[in-house]
Amino acid sequence: MNPAPRPVMQRLRAACAWAALAVLGSLAVWTPPARAVELSISCGAVGRELELCKQGAEAWAQQSGHSVRIVSTPNSATERLALYQQLLAGASPEIDVYQIDVVWPGILARNLVDLAPYAKGAQDAHFRSIVANNTVDGKLVAMPFYTDAGVLFYRQDLLDKYGIAVPTTWQQMTDAAKTIQAGERRAGVDGLWGFVFQGRAYEGLTVNALEWIDSFGGGRIVDGDGGVTIDNPRAKAALSLAQGWIGKIAPEGVLNYAEEEARGVFQSGHAVFMRNWPYAWSLANGADSPVRGKVGVVALPSGGEGGRHTGVLGGWNLAVSRHSRHIAEAADLVMYLTSAAEQKRRAIAASYNPTRPALYEDPEVLKASPFFRTLYPTFAQAVARPSRVTGREYNRVSSAFSNSVHQVLTGREQPGPALARLEHDLQRLGRRGWLRSDDGR
Numbered sequence: 001m002n003p004a005p006r007p008v009m010q011r012l013r014a015a016c017a018w019a020a021l022a023v024l025g026s027l028a029v030w031t032p033p034a035r036a037v038e039l040s041i042s043c044g045a046v047g048r049e050l051e052l053c054k055q056g057a058e059a060w061a062q063q064s065g066h067s068v069r070i071v072s073t074p075n076s077a078t079e080r081l082a083l084y085q086q087l088l089a090g091a092s093p094e095i096d097v098y099q100i101d102v103v104w105p106g107i108l109a110r111n112l113v114d115l116a117p118y119a120k121g122a123q124d125a126h127f128r129s130i131v132a133n134n135t136v137d138g139k140l141v142a143m144p145f146y147t148d149a150g151v152l153f154y155r156q157d158l159l160d161k162y163g164i165a166v167p168t169t170w171q172q173m174t175d176a177a178k179t180i181q182a183g184e185r186r187a188g189v190d191g192l193w194g195f196v197f198q199g200r201a202y203e204g205l206t207v208n209a210l211e212w213i214d215s216f217g218g219g220r221i222v223d224g225d226g227g228v229t230i231d232n233p234r235a236k237a238a239l240s241l242a243q244g245w246i247g248k249i250a251p252e253g254v255l256n257y258a259e260e261e262a263r264g265v266f267q268s269g270h271a272v273f274m275r276n277w278p279y280a281w282s283l284a285n286g287a288d289s290p291v292r293g294k295v296g297v298v299a300l301p302s303g304g305e306g307g308r309h310t311g312v313l314g315g316w317n318l319a320v321s322r323h324s325r326h327i328a329e330a331a332d333l334v335m336y337l338t339s340a341a342e343q344k345r346r347a348i349a350a351s352y353n354p355t356r357p358a359l360y361e362d363p364e365v366l367k368a369s370p371f372f373r374t375l376y377p378t379f380a381q382a383v384a385r386p387s388r389v390t391g392r393e394y395n396r397v398s399s400a401f402s403n404s405v406h407q408v409l410t411g412r413e414q415p416g417p418a419l420a421r422l423e424h425d426l427q428r429l430g431r432r433g434w435l436r437s438d439d440g441r
Contacts, residue, residue, distance in 0.1 A: 036065050036066050036067065037066050037067075037325075037326045037329050038066070038067045038068070038069055039066060039067070039068050039069070039096045039097065039324075039326060039329055039330055039333055040068070040069045040070075040071050040094065040095050040096050040097070041053070041057060041068060041069075041070060041071065041095070041096065041097040041098075041099070041318075041333065042070075042071045042073045042080075042084075042095050042097070042098050042099050043057075043070055043071075043073075043099055044073070044075070044099055044316065045072070045073075045075055046075055046259050046260060046279065047259075047260070047263075047279040047280065047282075047283055047350060048279070048282070048283070048349070048350040049279075049352075050070070052345075052346050052349060052350055052352070053070065053099075053337075054070055056336070056337050056342050056345075056346075057070065057333070057337070059336075059342075060332075060333050060336040060337070063336075064329070064332065064333075066329055066333075068333065071094070071095050073099075075258065075259075075260065076200075076202050076203075076258060077101050077202065077203040077204070078202040078203050078395075078399070079202075080101075081101070081104060081107070081395060084098060084100070084104075084108065085107075085108070088108060088111035088321065088323070089111075091323045092323060093321070093323050093324055093325050095321060096320065096321060096324040096325075096326060096329075096330040096333075097318055097319070097320055097321075097324075097330050097333055097334055098112075098318070098319045098320075098321060099145065099316050099317070099318060100142055100316065100317050100318075100319050101203070101314075101315075101316060101317075102130070102133060102147075102313060102314060102315045102316065102317065102384075102387075103203075103385050103387035103394055103398075104387075105133060105134050105135075105136050105141050105142055105317070105319075105387075106136055106387055106388060106391045106392060106394065107387075107391075107392050107394060107395060108141070108319070109136035109137065109139070109141045111321060111322055111323065112139075112141040112142065112319045112320065112321065112322060113141070113319070113320040113321070113322050113324075113327055113330075113331065114139035114140055114141065115140045115141070115142070115143055115319075115320065115331055115334065116139070116140040118328070118331035118332070118334070118335060119140065119143065119335065122143075122335060122338075122339075123140060123143065123144075125340070125356050125358070126143075126144045126338075126355045126356055127144065127147065127355050127356075127357060127380065129313075129384075130144045130147060130315070130317075130355055131144065133384070133388065134317055141319055142317035142318060142319040143317060143318050143319075143334050143335070143338040144315070144317055144338060144355030145315070145316045145317050145318045145337065145338055145355070146315055146316060146343065146346065146352040146353050146354065146355060147313070147314070147315035147353045147354070147355045147379060147382075148277045148278065148279075148313070148314030148315040148316075148353055148379075148382075149277075149278075149311030149312065149313060149314060149353075149375075149378045149379050149382035150207060150208070150211050150275055150276070150277065150300055150311040150312055150314070151275075151276070151277070151278055151297050151298065151299065151300060151311060151371075151375060151378065152167075152173070152273060152274070152275060152297070152298050152299070152300050152301065153266060153273065153274040153275075153276060153280060153281075153284065153295055153296070153297055154166060154167075154272065154273050154274075154295070154296050154297075154298070155180075155271075155272050155273075155291065155294055155295065155296075156294055156295065156296045157294040158180050158184070158272055158294075159176070159180075159272075159296075161180075162176075162179060162180050162183060164176045164179065164180070166296065166298055167273075167301055168301055168302060168309075169301045169302050169303065169304045169307070170212065170215065170238075170241055170301045170302070170303060170304070171241070171304055172301065173195065173273055173301050174194075174195075174241065174244075174245065174249060176194075176272070176273075177193075177194025177195050177249040177272050177273055178194060178248070178249055180192075180194065180272045181193060181194040181249060181272065191270050192269075192270055192271070192272070193249060193250060193251050193265065193270060193271045193272070194245075194248075194249030194250065194271070194272050194273060195245060195249045195250050195271065195272065195273045195274070195275075196250060196251070196254055196257060196262040196265045196266055196271045196273075196274050196275075197250070197254060197257065197262055197274070197275040197276075198257055198258055198259055198262055198275070198276075199246075199250070199254040199255045199256070199257050199406070199409060200255065200256050200257055200258050200406075201402050201403050201405075201406035202258065202402060203398055203402065204258050204259060205402040205405055205406060206385065206398045206401050206402045206405075207312045207314065207385070208275060209238075209239070209242070209401065209402070209405040210310075210312050210383070210385060210401075211275070211300055211310045211311065211312050211383075212238040212239070212241070212242055212303075213230075213234070213235045213238045213239070214308075214310040214312075214383055215238070215300065215301065215302050215303040215307050215308060215309065215310040216234040216235070216237055216238040216303030216304070216307050217234045217303060217306055217307055217308070218230075218232055218233075218234035218235030218236075218237075218238055218303075219232065219234075219235065220383065220384075220385070220386055221385075221386050221397065221401055221426070222386040222389055222390055222397065222426065222430070223386075223389075224389060225389075226389050226390075226430060226433070226434055228423050228426040228427050228430065229423075230401070230419055230422055230423050230426065231419040231420050231422070231423035232419075234303070235415075235419055236415040236416055236419060237303075238303060239405065239408050239415040239418075239419070240415050242405075242408075242409060243408050243409055243411065243415065246409055246410070246411070251265075255406065255409060255410060259276060259277065259280075262274055262275070262276055263276055263280045263283065263284075266280075266284070266291070267280070267283060267284050267289055267290065267291055268290055268291075269290045269291055275300065277314060278297070278351050278352070278353055278369070278371070278372075278375075279350060279351055279352055280351075281295070281297060281351040281369060281371065282349070282350045282351040282368070282369070283350075297371045297375070298371075298375075299311060299375060299378045309378070310383050311378045311379075311382050311383065312382060312383050312384075312385060313382035313383060313384045313385070314382070315353070315355070318334045318337060318338060319334075320334060338355070340354075340356055340358070340359065343355065343356055343359060344359055344362060344364070344365060347359060347362075347365045347368065347369065347372075348364055348365060348368040348369075349368075351368065351369045353372070353379055357380070360372055360373065360376050360379075385398070389434060390430070390434045391434050392434075393429060393430065393434050396429060397426060397429065400422060400425055400426060400429070401422065401426075404418045404419070404421070404422040405418075
């Protein structure tokens with residue numbers, strides 16, 4: 001057999017060489033696909049929270065190739081915190097991503113991952129105050145998920161019917177509620193109440209009562225220097241007014257209401273005013289809502305002369321457990337769920353307030369929730385609970401406060417003695433300084 005001509009042989013050798021180089025090159029950059037993992041995330045279930053969380057997690061799973069399991073947790077913030085503390089204290093890997101209240105970073109920080117290396121600067125696009133709140137001992141232990149501030153919902157149709165302006169003080173709201181409630185009952189409308197709120201002895205009552213007290217100029221329970229300030233005349237005046245609501249303009253059942261119970265009464269058409277979070281807007285205006293198109297939203301009333309409009313800072317964040325077996329993947333899920341696109345989707349679909357200021361100028365967001373524009377200062381300047389100054393003791397402070405307020409609302413105690421006793425108890429709790437970090441200080 002005659003050998004192939006030299007030019008042909010040269011071309012064959014060159015082709016083989018290039019093929020070999022191509023194979024080697026591909027081997028040099030090729031890596032096997034990452035092993036798919038299953039993550040677990042705790043999601044809230046107030047309003048449409050659970051539905052939206054599932055949708056976001058499923059979208060990330062499709063994009064990443066991983067899977068996500070939703071872990072059901074109590075709606076009550078107090079009960080949820082107790083569950084979280086139990087799981088984290090036992091170093092449980094059961095939950096990879098925790099949805100945590102804005103007041104919990106200081107309580108849970110020691111068991112959470114520093115997310116700054118994974119955020120890669122994304123935290124700079126969020127409200128600075130929330131990022132600062134989520135930074136403990138220099139570590140970003142949670143990413144902002146959505147923010148909140150208490151607002152007042154009202155029945156515009158009933159205010160119009162009785163020629164009453166939207167109230168700007170708590171006393172005006174009280175008077176308007178009495179007038180409309182009485183008028184409607186005389187007209188044969190049974191079961192209408194003037195005002196509903198979160199009156200159960202839990203974190204929600206801490207928020208409501210702090211809004212009342214601060215709006216009267218009565219302070220924030222514990223001041224920025226750690227001093228207990230709750231026993232003062234303005235705080236007593238605020239609680240005296242609230243005590244007078246029970247059984248008059250607010251049903252006695254309000255003493256067992258959380259967010260959803262209050263929303264249920266208002267949305268069914270059985271209340272004139274409601275204190276709640278902004279999420280209730282989209283539900284009150286849903287296709288099946290009896291009050292659709294009849295609802296307005298404004299900043300919470302002030303305490304009157306010398307008072308101010310106070311909405312307490314709420315909202316939730318996403319954190320990664322340091323006991324997770326898949327920290328990198330869990331952090332990636334957090335970054336996806338707190339992204340601009342995901343926060344915009346949640347804002348349009350269900351009025352969950354973004355933690356990114358830029359989204360408050362987005363036309364599609366404002367079309368879905370017009371009050372985002374007018375109440376932006378309320379959200380951006382919401383009053384914080386004293387969680388940073390009291391650190392790991394905050395839950396005990398809040399529990400003592402909400403229980404004392406509940407005793408006042410039930411009539412078992414009067415504001416003066418209740419606040420005097422509460423101040424004494426809190427001073428004793430913090431007499432050696434508040435526990436602020438893992439070293440016991």
